[in-house]
Amino acid sequence: GAVVSQHPSRVICKSGTSVKIECRSLDFQATTMFWYRQFPKQSLMLMATSNEGSKATYEQGVEKDKFLINHASLTLSTLTVTSAHPEDSSFYICSARGGRSNQPQHFGDGTRLSIL
């Protein structure tokens, strides 16, 4: 159980394009979803926390107008990278958690975003 599906797994697009990444909890209801960014051989950096039906909370230094997050249902959150540029190229990973804050986070397999 506790499967999180992330789509697409890889995307390559031109500079200026907006890219949407989906994160779905397949067999549980995710009251909270998290979005992380990871650079090669580095750790995960939390970008934002989203709770179903409310606005996302962004970490310091993360542009909310650049990285739009929507958590419209208990099984789906989306991250849209607007007007992407080469410096936005990275590995983006989502995680989902159900219930209380002491429940574990379950991670998706990540999305490799490459902006040309």
Next chain:
Amino acid sequence: TQLLEQSPQFLSIQEGENLTVYCNSSSVFSSLQWYRQEPGEGPVLLVTVVTGGEVKKLKRLTFQFGDARKDSSLHITAAQPGDTGLYLCAGARNTGKLIFGQGTTLQVKP
């Protein structure tokens, strides 16, 4: 500010050797989790430790949570090439947010 210091960041050893990875913080965590991540994939949870002084074993892996719940270690006995990967510790806040360490890239040579 990095709240969770993980060391070493890189480790290359021969098959059969033992190793220990450390995570240290000045902050107390409600729990601490260890993950393993393969290239191009998301992290996979290995273990969660909750109680100060807790020790958990997973085959050849031994995880320990410090008495004060500020630090943790991962010990691998007789490492195998299949243990190669990125190991991440993450401390959990009461809010449920995870603070990740820098990660340890482990290479086990046959």
